[in-house]
Amino acid sequence: MPDFIDDLGHGLYAIDTGFQRPRFDAAYLMIEDGRAAFIDTGTNHAVPRLLAALDTLGVARNAVDWVIPTHVHLDHAGGVGLLMEALPNARALVHPRGLRHMVDPKALWLSALTVYGDAEMQRSYGKLVPVPAERAEASHDDQVIHLAGRPLRLIDTPGHARHHHAIWDEASRSWFTGDTFGLSYRVFDVDGRAWILPTSTPVQFDPDALKATVARLLAAEPVAMQVTHYGRIGGSVDEVRRLAALMLDEVDDMVALARQLRDAPDRHERLKAGLLDGYLARLRVHGHPADADAADWLAMDAELNAQGLEVWLDRAPAA
Incomplete structure (x- = not known):
C-alpha cells in the first residue's frame, strides 16, 4: 500500500x-x-x-x-x-x-x-x-x-x-x-x-x-x-477526554492572552509570539524537547491563530 x-x-x-x-x-x-x-x-x-x-x-x-x-x-x-x-x-x-x-x-x-x-x-x-x-x-x-x-x-x-x-x-x-x-x-x-x-x-x-x-x-x-x-x-x-481537557485549557489561555493584548499597539506580533511561547511550553510539559524544529512547525499555526483571535477580539465585548 x-x-x-x-x-x-x-x-x-x-x-x-x-x-x-x-x-x-x-x-x-x-x-x-x-x-x-x-x-x-x-x-x-x-x-x-x-x-x-x-x-x-x-x-x-x-x-x-x-x-x-x-x-x-x-x-x-x-x-x-x-x-x-x-x-x-x-x-x-x-x-x-x-x-x-x-x-x-x-x-x-x-x-x-x-x-x-x-x-x-x-x-x-x-x-x-x-x-x-x-x-x-x-x-x-x-x-x-x-x-x-x-x-x-x-x-x-x-x-x-x-x-x-x-x-x-x-x-x-x-x-x-x-x-x-x-x-x-x-x-x-x-x-x-x-x-x-x-x-x-x-x-x-x-x-x-x-x-x-x-x-x-x-x-x-x-x-x-x-x-x-x-x-x-x-x-x-479516557484518552479522548484527556485530549479534550488539554485543548480547552489552551483555549482559555489563548483567550486570556488576546484580552490582555486587546489594546496593545503591536498586538499582532505580541499575540503571535505569546501563542508560540505557550505552545512550546506545553510541549515541554508533554515531554517533547520543543526545539527550533518544533517552533518552525508551529509558526504558521501561531500566525493563523493570532489572526483569528484578533477577528474574535474585535467583535467580542471587552471583559
Missing part, C-alpha cells in the same frame, strides 16, 4: 493529501460493502492521491456515494469539486452555511485570498471547481445518512467555523472532527501519547461555542477522534 495511505481499521483509511508537508492534512476514505465515502478532500492537488487510494483498495469510482467536507476551508474542501468530476454517482453533503460556497466558490476564494495572498493561493490550492447544484445538498443537525447500511450521524459543530459539522461513525465509535477538536501532529507524539492545540483560524472562532461543541462530541463517549490535522487520535474514552 502507498505510504500516503494509513489503514485505521473498520474500513477507514487516512490519506495524506500532501498539503504543505507530510502528515499534515488528511482526507478520510470509508469503505463499507463495496461502497465508499470521502470525508474531507484536501485541495485540488490532493485529488490524484484520493483517486489512487480508490484504485489501490479496489473501489470503483462509481461506487463512491458521498463526499462530505467537514467545513469549507480550502484545506478541507478545496478539492471537492474537482474530485466529484471523477465520481459520477457521488453527492456532496455540506453544512448549510457552506453549501453555496461549494456551488459557487467565488466568495470562498476571495475570502481565502485576503488571508494567504495570490501567490500562495495558486501554489497551495489551485483553481476552485464548482460542484453542480443538483449534486450537492445541505446537512442538518442530527441527520443520519447511510453508506451501504452503515449509519453516519452529522451534527452542527460551531466554534472553529459556523459552517462546520462533524460526522459520527458508530462502527468505529469515532467522530470525524475537521478542526473542532483541534490539531494534533504526529511529530509531537511522545511515547504514543498525542499532543493537541486548538485552531482559531480566521474568521469565525468562538470559544464559548467551541466548548459547547466539544462537550457534545464527548457525550457520545468516543474512543477516537479522526482529526484532519492529523489522523486518528485517542484510543479510549
